[in-house]
Amino acid sequence: MMSSETVQQRGRWLNPLITASLLSVSAILTGCFDDDNDAPPPSADAAPLFPENGDRQAEISRTTNGVPHIKADDLSSAAYGLGYAQAEDNLCVLAEAFVTARSERAKYFGPGPQNANIILDFSQKAQGILSGAEAELQTLSDESRAMLTGFTAGYNQYVGETAPSDYPAECRDEPWVTEISPANLLAQYRLVGQFASGQQFATGAVYLSVPPSATPNPKPVASANTQKLELDAISDQARQVASRQKNVSSLDLGSNGWAIGKDMTEQGRGALLANPHFPYTGPRRLYQSHLTVDGYLNVNGAGLLGTAIPLINYNENLAWTHTVTTSRRFTLYELELKSGDNMTYVKDGEEKPITTETFQIEVANGTQNPDVLERTFYYSEYGPMVSANALTDPDGPAGPKPGGLPKWGGQNSDGETVAYTYRDANANAGGLLDTWLSMSRADNLDQFKDVFREQCGTTLWTNTLYTDKAGNAFYMDTSSVPHLSEAALAVVDLKRRASASYSQLFDNGLTLLDGSTSRDDWIPGDCGNGLVPYNKKPKLQRTDFVQNSNSSYWSTNPDNFLTGYSPLFGAENAPINMRTRLGLTMLQNPTDKGFAEKAPAGQDGKFNAKDLIDTIYNNRAWYAYEFLDELRERCTMIGTTAVNLPSGGSRQVDQGCATLQSWDGVFDKDSVGAHVFRVFIGHYDDQLPGDLTEDFNPLDPVGTPGSPSETNKGSADDVMLQSLAAGLEALDSVNIGYNEPLGNVQYFQPTGGVTPTSTSAPIVQSPRIPWHGGDGNVSGAFNAIGVVDSDVEQDTVIPRQNPTQIEDTAGLSDINGLSTERAGWPMARGTSWHFGLEFTDNGPQAFGLVSYSQSNDAMSDFFTDQSERYSNKNYREFAFTEDEIEANLLPQGKTTISE
DSSP states (O other), X not given: OOOHHHHHHHGGGXXXXXXXXXXXXXXXXXXXXXXXXXXXXXXXXXXXXXXXXXXOEEEEEEEGGGEEEEEESSHXXXXXXXXXXXXXXXXXXXXXXXXXXXXXXXXXXXXXXXXXXXXXXXXXXXXXXXXXXXXXXXXXXXXXXXXXHHHHHHHHHHHHHSOGGGSOGGXXXXXXXXXXXXHHHHHHHHHHHTTTTHHXXXXXXXXXXXXXXXXXXXXXEEOSOHHHHOHHHXXXXXHHHHHHOSOTTXXXXXXXEEEEOGGGBSSSSOEEEEEEEEESSSTTOEEEEEEEETTTEEEEEEXXXXXXXXXXXXXXXXXXXXXXXXXXXEEEEEEXXXXXXXXXXEETTEEEEOEEEEEEEEEOOSSSSOXXXXXXXXXXXXXXXXXXXXXXXXXXXXXXXXXXXXXXXXXXXXSOEEEEEEEXXXXXXXXXXXXXXXXXXXXSHHHXXXXXXXXXXXXXXXXXXXXXXXXXXXXXXXXXXXXXXXXXHHHHHHHHHHOHHHHHHHHTTOOEEETTSGGGSOXXXXXXXXXXXXXXXXXXXXXXXXXXXXXXXXXXXXXXXXXSOOGGGOOSSOOOOHHHHHHHHHHHSTTOOTTSSSOTTTTTTOBXXXXXXXXXXXXXXXXXXXXXXXXXXXXXHHTTSOEEOXXXXXXXXXXXXXXXXXXXXXXXXXXXXXXXXXXXXXXXXTTHHHHEEXXXXXXXXXXXXXXXXXXXXXXXXXXXHHHHHHHXXXXXXXXXXXXXXXXXXXXXXXXXXXXXXXXXXXXXXXXXXXXXXXXXXXXXXXXXXXXXXXXXXXXXXXXOOOOEEOTTTTSOEEOTTSOSSOOBEEOOEEEOEEEEEEEETTEEEEEEXXXXXXXXXXXXXXXXXXXXXXXXXXXXXXXXXHHHHHHTEXXXXXXXXXX
């Protein structure tokens, strides 16, 4: 609930489009937004948005591997079917996400390790995650209301009709699995939108931000357990977490995306490679579904759990994928405080108040009466105040960082008394569903562009790569990027060149602006949201290809570099990452197979759908392409002579060298020696900046930097051989042989089976499934996968096994007593929902998988079925037409659900 006064205080940092309307509806906000408000609005006659009789109904057809094909007569009923299906397959993960979005983790799960639940709950209340969603509900389009209320109804129906004793083990009989409201679902979207912005501050930086006279410690309002909570420790723990963050714009996610135009396809039409690299656990899992509303919507794709429409999709005419962009989704503001007054700042000579809002949370303590804690948080016109000194602590656990930003009330380098705040480009999520619905309903490229050109659409933190049956290939950074004036950007550029500390801040994701002048305010623009408009976004349309693998837009296609854009989109004329270099190599040399068994586009150099998914599955890696032959040569030179270890002592490397001499150079599960190369490159990667002799050349971004130094080449002090020796030491320490097939030591194996409050340890939930692919960040593998260091499923409090990782090995883990099985690489992120698609004369044809399968429930038939297929490179053809759906229907056939 939000009072009228609260709306007035905080309306300044909500989306300007909705601020004016919030005041007029503030009385409504004290009520509930439920199904009583679902009746078709007057404008709904133009489209089938709501059921005519008020009761939703959907037909769910499950095809191979459990993919739900949902048919309904209206949009709300289609979302209703999707909410029901997602709850069937992933109830516990969804329920936990909704708890988080309500700021109720501490209420159900206690303070958490290092009081993490208390810090997060308070921070998200301060950021208006739920209260902002309640306000946004009143401003939603009819289409968004239809999808939001429909999905909510479907999810609630499954929860209501399923006995708690029949829930999956991770949430069985748990009180936190409850029905949700549309506001709760929209709050989850706000979290999704802020993954690369506000959520980076929710682990400590917002919590710690208080004026010099105040304490960040919460105040107990009602407590049976205050001493055990150790309130003084909460702030210290928040400070530790905040200072561990390295790049506060980073999502730690990746993806490959190619859109192939008619010049490079067998059919002379468009083709698409979609390869997101997302977590295998938690609410960032991708879930495939197919939604059909006759004559209105027909889209097949996958979205994050909880989204009421797929996000990476195709329809009869066009297809697209997303990759995480290099853009920035927030700006940090330095406020000049009024002399002697830490609660007033000065902007354009005018005094402005720092406002406050007080929140309470409940904290479970093992009794029937939870602790109730209270905290006051602080706001500028831009948004929440933030503890910039914690984010930039040069002595924090993460090591050297851009330092020197003072605490609230401290002095900056100019001697001004300052405090810090931020503005978030994705603070609101009301347009999320509208954007993807409009993309899904587009028929051609002009209509698709209009989603961003005329409708002010945004995809939050991603690029978009598009293709269609006409053979167009189109790229655009469609993320939410602050729109700054040329004058403001000029000052940013000047500071980056003049100040090493400012440049460090910028390189670590912090765009620091001057809050004392309106010069640095975001430009409202035609959309009124302060974001860069369509005509100023990086974009490229071609008939050969566009691609992105998380490097800057600049290198989308080296035949047409993109330059002249706001630095908030990313770097120009700058090095690109290894996956981008490999991807461009394959696109520019489509008949060169490298170390793989077949060329990316076969002998004809033209791509089809199977070629594209096989390009993922060829398991090539950039560093093998770049360094393997050089390493083999040095191995021959050293022979059986001992190599000096960087840590002291020496050892022979001849046995490891022998394995590398016969390695096939790729990361297939039967490749012998791939893991030896991985531990080598894990150590050599640290040496690369100093060992490469050929600098980056912006005229050759694929080929440079490169060329290892020949200093001490082939000797006991050869840096490459020393890295190999250190890697072999790591393998020896966990008794892994050098001649193992990769699939023996690299695997997918889900673990869990216990509730967040259980005292039992998480269990292994399936046999090990051999896994192909390589680490994209270390080996430069295109089919990028990786190990995750977390005791819980990502973004959740649901326990999982977390073996101990060995440094500089790309995740080599010592099982450490958690299992009777030996050590290896337990993969938990990377290639997830992935497919290759081409448009043919008979419509779209696509092949792919969801690597970790559709369901997070170990008792489901769809728990590891696609994982086994991924292991065997046994991708499936996607069913899209009615005939294809009928031909692939599972034995349980079709289910009709209704209210």
